Structures are given as structure tokens and as C-alpha cells.
Amino acid sequence: MKKSGVLVLMMVIMALIICAPVSVESAIGIDLNPCTLPECVGECKKALKDKYQSATCAMGPKGKYCICLG
Numbered sequence: 001m002k003k004s005g006v007l008v009l010m011m012v013i014m015a016l017i018i019c020a021p022v023s024v025e026s027a028i029g030i031d032l033n034p035c036t037l038p039e040c041v042g043e044c045k046k047a048l049k050d051k052y053q054s055a056t057c058a059m060g061p062k063g064k065y066c067i068c069l070g
Contacts, residue, residue: 012058012067025051028068032057035064044068 013027030043035057044055051070058067
């Protein structure tokens with residue numbers, strides 16, 4: 001992932017944490033292009049299992065991708 005993609009990912013994670021303060025143990029990004037919210041939620045639940053808290057689609061340099069918080 002390029003520096004700009006990492007920067008975008010970190011900004012989105014920080015915004016999610018500030019806007020909705022929850023205890024987050026992990027944050028991962030999954031390449032989904034095109035990213036739809038139902039698909040993103042499903043992939044996050046598979047990856048994080050019982051630690052899943054939220055999911056969102058974000059725009060990056062290569063298109064949309066999924067961000068999972070758990």
C-alpha cells in the first residue's frame with residue numbers, strides 16, 4: 001500500500017474513533033473494489049469473528065476498500 005493509502009486509512013480510523021469512541025483492539029483494511037457496505041460488513045465479520053464492531057467503505061488511490069474495526 002502506498003504512503004497516501006496508509007495516510008487515508010489512518011485518517012478514516014482516527015475519525016471513526018473520535019466520532020464514536022469505542023474500545024478498538026484491531027483495525028484492518030480489505031481490498032474490495034467496488035466496496036459495498038453489505039459486502040464489507042460480511043467480510044469484516046468473517047475476518048474478525050466475535051471481535052467485529054464496525055465496517056465502512058473508504059476511497060483510496062486504487063479505488064474503494066473496506067475498513068474493519070474490532
